[in-house]
Amino acid sequence: MVRIRNLHFGYSRRVPQLEDLRLDLVRGRIYGLLGKNGAGKSTLLKNMVGLAFPQAGTCEIEGQAASRRLPATLEDLFFLPEDVQAPPVSATQLAASTGVFYPRFDTGAFHTYLRELDVPAHARLTALSFGQQKKVFIAFALATNTGLLVLDEPTNGLDIPSKMQFRKLVAGALGEDRCIVISTHQVRDLDSLIDTVLVLHERRIVLSETIDALAEKLYFGPVPAGTASPDVLYAEPSVRGQQAIRPGDGERYTKVDLELLFNALTGPSQAVATYLTHLHLQHEPVR
Numbered sequence: 001m002v003r004i005r006n007l008h009f010g011y012s013r014r015v016p017q018l019e020d021l022r023l024d025l026v027r028g029r030i031y032g033l034l035g036k037n038g039a040g041k042s043t044l045l046k047n048m049v050g051l052a053f054p055q056a057g058t059c060e061i062e063g064q065a066a067s068r069r070l071p072a073t074l075e076d077l078f079f080l081p082e083d084v085q086a087p088p089v090s091a092t093q094l095a096a097s098t099g100v101f102y103p104r105f106d107t108g109a110f111h112t113y114l115r116e117l118d119v120p121a122h123a124r125l126t127a128l129s130f131g132q133q134k135k136v137f138i139a140f141a142l143a144t145n146t147g148l149l150v151l152d153e154p155t156n157g158l159d160i161p162s163k164m165q166f167r168k169l170v171a172g173a174l175g176e177d178r179c180i181v182i183s184t185h186q187v188r189d190l191d192s193l194i195d196t197v198l199v200l201h202e203r204r205i206v207l208s209e210t211i212d213a214l215a216e217k218l219y220f221g222p223v224p225a226g227t228a229s230p231d232v233l234y235a236e237p238s239v240r241g242q243q244a245i246r247p248g249d250g251e252r253y254t255k256v257d258l259e260l261l262f263n264a265l266t267g268p269s270q271a272v273a274t275y276l277t278h279l280h281l282q283h284e285p286v287r
């Protein structure tokens, strides 16, 4: 659905933000784009949806350059930016006036999502709190039923019950023909929701891997404090003792600890990244 090749981007020629990115996103998946503050997540998403233009390389949606912003591309794409700008209308009016741009917009589902997120359908959006406004736009985004749904930090401003509700609604809205991309710097918000992890760090995608593949390749669990385990790739102290990442043994599968993995990939130690690259190279077909 989305194909990125050799993408280079910077807001100025002198300061590169994204370097030589390569990425393929397919339908039927929920991607979590993780990165520290300022890593360039929003910038990448804007390139993806045609709101920023690559300096070099390509970004295509269904074979068409996103930057062309063709009507056929736009009606099958919804991008929810981090900072929503609420117009002075109600949610119901928003759906009536803007839903028409999306051929598969489902008004019934929109109202169901609003109820589940506990936001009023008839109040002016400008009279709602930021979190409530955000929820209206999340409901709208899900109701568009577009093939590509890109959500930039959607959980910012949501309270804890709403974050849980968000995960439930997004999981329910995924179909085989839908590709959902969600960015966050709050890694825990996407726990148990995403099936593929993308980590953007120092201008590059340093990880693009399914949760299932990660669970096969890596073992997440405690190591007794004070013992030196030679096979530990990364470890950090936690309230439950020392938590570590080790190579998977192919027999025991553990839940992928996204936060630990993210810290391992964006910290000074390169051991986890090097280990995963090594596995990739081993499985690369001989040409």
Ligand SMILES: Nc1ncnc2c1ncn2[C@@H]1O[C@H](COP(=O)(O)OP(=O)(O)OP(=O)(O)O)[C@@H](O)[C@H]1O
Pocket (backbone or CB within 6 Å): 011, 017, 035, 036, 037, 038, 039, 040, 041, 042, 043, 044, 082, 153, 184, 185
């Ligand atoms: N319009 C712009 N003009 C110039 N620089 C920009 C612009 N937008 C973003 N930047 C810079 O690009 C870098 C990446 O910003 P971006 O918003 O993509 O990061 P992010 O990963 O989404 O961060 P956050 O998690 O804080 O939202 C930052 O250093 C930011 O200052």
